[in-house]
Amino acid sequence: MVPTSWYLVLSAVLFAIGAVGVLVRRNIIVVFMAIELMLNAVNLTFVAFARQLGTIDGQVIVFFVMTVAAAEAAVGLAIIIAAFRNRPTVNADELAVLRW
Amino acid sequence: MGPVTFFLLATALVVSALTVVVHPNPVKSAMALVATLFLLAVEFVFLGAHMIAALQVIVYAGAIMVLFLFVIMLLNLSDEEAEARRRGRALFRIGAWIGGGVLAAELAALFLRVPFPAPAAPPAGYGGAESVATALFVDYALPFELTSILLLIAVIGTVVLAQRRAS
């Protein structure tokens, strides 16, 4: 039986990798994917704690996190597509102004 | 699950997560993220959350990532330019990696310090569809309804944002 703290350390590492991805990458779709990675690390934390405490609430919260992440991914990608029509780039440095 | 299995799985997870963040090709990043999500679903099964694991594969790895790949293919993205990356941002990138390392180390030290008792054996049907659904519709009925409204808003917003202007 693996101790719960090992799962938490794994999710902390994944979360840190995702955070670095958001800061370092310039392609906003890859930034988006790094955000999804962070959300999944948090999901792992919730499920590990649900197992530790023996309740089901952690898993229900993971259900909600997944749903909200799906909605956010859909809307975010739609925004990227809409922005791409006016200025054909996905580089975060070039999309830095709110006007074209 | 024994420590050996856990370390193998954890290594695979960290390697694929690093691939997502480091690889210049966005399609390969997306496929690495699919692998990460699938491995996380395996972790969920080991933690006894069978329904959440199946939902992870159906929703995350099977639908959201397909959406990502669609957008990457439709926008016909190529590899991120390497020279633009090296221009003057090296200090920031090194700082970001060090900051990430410090964050992971702090969180790891915090979690390893807490004396968790050994978890009790879960009740029968733990993590199955029935127990999750009971909790969802009884205790969390209000967030459930609000989430359905949120999804409706997201669908409407996506269609409005992504449709072509009739011009």
Next chain:
Amino acid sequence: MWADAAIAAVKSLVMLLLALNLTVLLLWVERKGSALIQDRIGANRANIFGGILPFNLGIVNTLIADPIKMFTKEDVIPAGADKLLHFFGPFLAVFPVLVTFAAVPFGDVLVIGGREINLQVAELNVGILYVLAMPGLSVYGVVLGGWATNSRWSLLGAIRGSAQMISYEIAMGLGLIGAILVFGTLDLQAIARAQGATIWGVIPAWGIIYQPLGFLIFLVAGIAETKRVPFDLPEGESELTSGYFTEYSGSKQATYMMSDFAEIVVVSALATTLFFGAWQVPYLARDGFHFPGGFALALPQVVVVVMQVASFVLKVLILCCFQILVRWSLPRYRYDQLMDLGWKTLLPLALANVLITAIVIVLAG
């Protein structure tokens, strides 16, 4: 513990061999069956014992010569193609489909030496979610197949194919919900066992009697998932020159073809499990026949198990042949008609089916 591992290995081997053999058999059924339907001879050139039989079964040609040709062809990777993704495309197309078979039960318990072996490779209590999740991963085979080859026709076929697949996944899942409501469980073996009961003592309680509309929706959505005619525009042989797997040759193309047929077998196996009583033979219980008139016939346990497995294979074969029949009888849907069918017809029908089923269940108690 070693006995458990050995039993699990044997079960996995049996299921894998069943799936793969049915897949390859379907290749022959398709070639010769389509020739029969279209009133022509079909493949008959490679013939070992010429003249022994008055007709040519085409087995040597289809099952021996053709695979040898495909596997010994040169593996051409187009210039500018992404080698790693080109390699993974066929794998991601066929692996999730074959893995789905792990949750499908092919028999009741087999009693050997006092040990009860459940004839199902993976005993999951969320079996239906698993069989919905795995074919969802095969979308990546299509997507990567089109993208990795750096070719415009392939990309067009891949975009069409993946949009079609994710649209019909929804209809497929909703068509199953009616069956889940009727049987009250997500476990496939429990659903198979529940279909051994009889309605009013005479009619076997198979899923199709409770859910005819659900079965139709599931079958149509399943055929659309496998991208077969009438839904095969992503392959579009007369339009896109094989669509998303145009640029594959040799064993990779063979793998894509195999994934096509394996998906047919998966859809048939799932339809059999949920709507046609899985391995149930009418009136056959674990110890023998129990006919409704009161007449009972005792049979040894092994005979019962063999009959049940044979009935499962027979039902899957019949449904596969039905799908092949459909393929060679219907014209192709245009792409917008296809998407309209998925979203505007099947989805509301499936939701209505769930609603009506739920109302009937609540009223009937």
